[in-house]
Amino acid sequence: MTETPAETATVPLDQALGRLQLDGAIFFRSEFTEAWAYASPAAGGELAQVVRPGADRLIMFHIVASGSCWVSGPDGERHWANEGDVIVLPYGDEYEMGGTASAASVPIFSLLSPPPWSTLPVLRHGDGGERTDVVCGYLHSEDPLFDPQMRAFPPVFVVRPHEAVARWVRASIEYALAISSGTVVSDPTSKRLPELLLIEMLRLHLASAPSAEHGWISALHDPALAPALACLHARPEHPWTVSELAHQAAVSRSLLDQRFRAVLGLSPIRYLTEWRMHIAADLLASTDLTVAQIARRAGYDSQEAFSRAFKRRMGSAPTTWRSSRR
Numbered sequence: 001m002t003e004t005p006a007e008t009a010t011v012p013l014d015q016a017l018g019r020l021q022l023d024g025a026i027f028f029r030s031e032f033t034e035a036w037a038y039a040s041p042a043a044g045g046e047l048a049q050v051v052r053p054g055a056d057r058l059i060m061f062h063i064v065a066s067g068s069c070w071v072s073g074p075d076g077e078r079h080w081a082n083e084g085d086v087i088v089l090p091y092g093d094e095y096e097m098g099g100t101a102s103a104a105s106v107p108i109f110s111l112l113s114p115p116p117w118s119t120l121p122v123l124r125h126g127d128g129g130e131r132t133d134v135v136c137g138y139l140h141s142e143d144p145l146f147d148p149q150m151r152a153f154p155p156v157f158v159v160r161p162h163e164a165v166a167r168w169v170r171a172s173i174e175y176a177l178a179i180s181s182g183t184v185v186s187d188p189t190s191k192r193l194p195e196l197l198l199i200e201m202l203r204l205h206l207a208s209a210p211s212a213e214h215g216w217i218s219a220l221h222d223p224a225l226a227p228a229l230a231c232l233h234a235r236p237e238h239p240w241t242v243s244e245l246a247h248q249a250a251v252s253r254s255l256l257d258q259r260f261r262a263v264l265g266l267s268p269i270r271y272l273t274e275w276r277m278h279i280a281a282d283l284l285a286s287t288d289l290t291v292a293q294i295a296r297r298a299g300y301d302s303q304e305a306f307s308r309a310f311k312r313r314m315g316s317a318p319t320t321w322r323s324s325r326r
Contacts, residue, residue, distance in 0.1 A: 013203065013206060013212045013216065013217065014203070016217035016218070017199050017202055017203055017217070018199070020141060020143055020145070020195075020199060021141055021142065021143060022059075022139050022140070022141050022194075022195040022198065022199075023052060023139070023140055023141070024052030024055065024058075024138070024139060024140040025137065025138065025139045025192075025193075025194035025195055026120060026137070026138050026194070027120070027135055027136065027137050027172065027175060027176040027193075027194060028120040028121055028122065028123065028135075028136055028176065029065075029122055029123070029133065029134070029135050029136070029176045029177065030122070030123035030124070030125075030133070030134040030135075030136060031122065031123070031124045031125075031126075031131065031133055032067075032069070032099060032124075032125055032126045032131065032132045032133075032134065033125075033126030033127060033128050033129050033130065033131050033132075034099045034100065034101045034103075034126060034127060034128075034129030034130045034131075034132075035098075035099060035101035035102060035103035035126065035127050035129060036098060036099050036101075036103050036125050036126035036127065036132075037096065037097065037098030037099070037103040037104065037105040037106070038096070038097060038098070038105055038106050038107070038108045038111065038125060039094070039095075039096045039105040039106070039107055039108065040094060040095055040096070040097070040107075040108040041094050041108075041109075042057070042092055042093055042094045043057060043058035043059075043060050043089075043092030043138065044056055044057050044058070044092065048092075048140075052140035055140045057091065057092045057140075057146075057148070058092040058138045058139065058140055059088075059089070059090055059091075059092060059138070059139045059140065059141060059146055059198065060088075060089040060092050060095075060136070060137070060138055061086055061087060061088045061089065061136075061137045061139075061194075061197070061198060061201065062081075062086070062087040062097070062134050062135070062136050062137070063085075063086050063087075063134065063135040063136075063137070063169055063172055063173060063176075063197075064081045064082060064083055064084065064085045064086075064087070064132070064133075064134055065083065065133035065134060065135055065173045066083050066131065066132060066133045067082075067083060067099070067130065067131060067132025067133065068080065068081065068082045068083070068099070068100055068132060069081055069097055069098065069099055069100075069132050069134065070097065070098055070099075071087050071089075071095055071096070071097045071156055071158075072095060072096050072097075072156070073089065073093050073094075073095050073154075073155035073156035074093050074094060074095075074155055075155065077283075077287055077289065078287060078288065079156050079157070079158050079286040079287055080158070080286055080287070080288070081158045081286070084160070084161065084166060084169055085158050085159065085160050085161075086158070086159045086161065086169065086197070086201050087156065087157075087158050087159075088153070088156070088157055088158075088159065088198070088201055088202075088205070089155065089156055090145075090146055090152075090153040090155075090157075091146065091148045091151075091153075091155060093148075093155045093156075095156065097134075099126070099130075099132055100130075101129065103126075103127070106125070108123070111123055111124070111125050123136075135172060135173050135176040137172070137194045137197070137198070138194075139194055139195065139198055144220045144221060144226070145202075145217060145220060147220075149230055150220055150226065150229065150230050150233065151230065151233040151234050152220060152229075152233060153205070154279065154282060157205055157282050157286070158282075158285070158286040159201045159204050159205055160285070160325075161200070161201070161204060162204075165200050165204065168193070168196060168197045168200050169197065171193055172193045172194070172197050175193050205282075208277075208278050208281055209274075209275075209278050210264070210266060210270075210271050210274030210275055210278060211264040211265055211266055211271070211274075214263075214264055214265040215263045215264060215265075216264065218263060219263045219264055222259060222263055224249050224251045224255060224256055224259045225249070225256075225259050225260065225263060225264070226249075227248050227249040227250070228245040228246075228248060228249045228256060228260075228268065231244075231245060231248050232245070232268075232271065232272050232275055233275070236272065236275055236276050236279055236297075236298065236299055237296065237297060237298065237299040238299065239299065240268075240269070240272055241269075242256060242257060242267075242268050242269065245268055256268060272299075273309065273313075274313070276298040276299055276300075276309075277298070277309065277310060277313040277314065279297065279298055280294050280295075280297070280298045280306070280310060280318070281314065281321070283297060284318055284321060284322040284325070285322065285325045291303055291306070291307065291318045291319060294306070294318070295307075306318070
């Protein structure tokens with residue numbers, strides 16, 4: 001790679017997300033009763049062909065229409081979601097989902113007739129106890145934002161929409177209920193609901209990301225920044241140096257530093273610190289991991305050092321911040 005890459009234009013987050021090419025959207029709904037749990041393979045193969053012929057992976061999201069549930073991705077950590085929350089699996093990784101009571105996971109395809117489907121199935125599973133309703137959405141995109149190699153997002157994250165965005169959630173639930181009951185939905189806007197909802201969820205999730213409004217998505221297309229960002233996103237706990245990152249990106253230290261500052265407005269190490277805080281906030285909000293465990297995930301040797309850094313960035317100590325979000 002040469003050391004004179006073309007200047008990458010910085011595009012505001014709203015504009016960049018508005019340009020996302022999403023297609024193949026489908027909704028189907030699920031009815032679970034305590035106790036329940038299921039395991040789903042990665043969203044590829046036959047399911048991907050149903051949603052988008054030729055695709056090798058899908059973006060998945062789940063709207064919790066009622067009740068509460070947990071979801072865990074490849075790392076096994078459980079993220080909790082309540083009514084109105086939206087769970088996003090941006091890379092279509094394998095996952096497990098379950099309710100508040102303990103239950104053995106069953107394969108999801110043991111609960112569904114195999115695709116293709118003449119009508120979208122309603123997934124029903126559980127032992128007849130308290131009910132949780134979930135609306136499941138699937139989309140496809142070739143954008144680098146959803147490239148598993150870049151890991152611009154965690155494998156699983158939960159978004160808690162504020163009231164101004166909650167209408168997208170309610171409309172999506174109503175749409176899924178209509179199509180699963182065989183009701184014809186003639187409004188063309190309704191058919192774009194999965195796309196619109198996902199974009200809103202990404203916008204909310206990225207609101208706390210470093211340099212979200214300073215060309216962050218543009219950086220994923222930058223030939224010098226993209227490989228460096230992939231390293232930081234994949235292993236945020238690693239004690240990265242600018243020299244290491246420059247080696248991974250096959251550019252000089254000075255060029256890498258210049259590109260970070262020009263496109264993202266931050267030095268590489270400052271970006272790493274901000275990214276660690278972004279990850280920590282997500283884990284504090286949706287998991288039961290201890291502050292000490294999250295500190296290690298974020299690359300801090302001590303809980304005290306992490307707490308000081310988090311308070312500087314977020315304005316309150318981790319435990320206080322967590323309580324306010326719950």
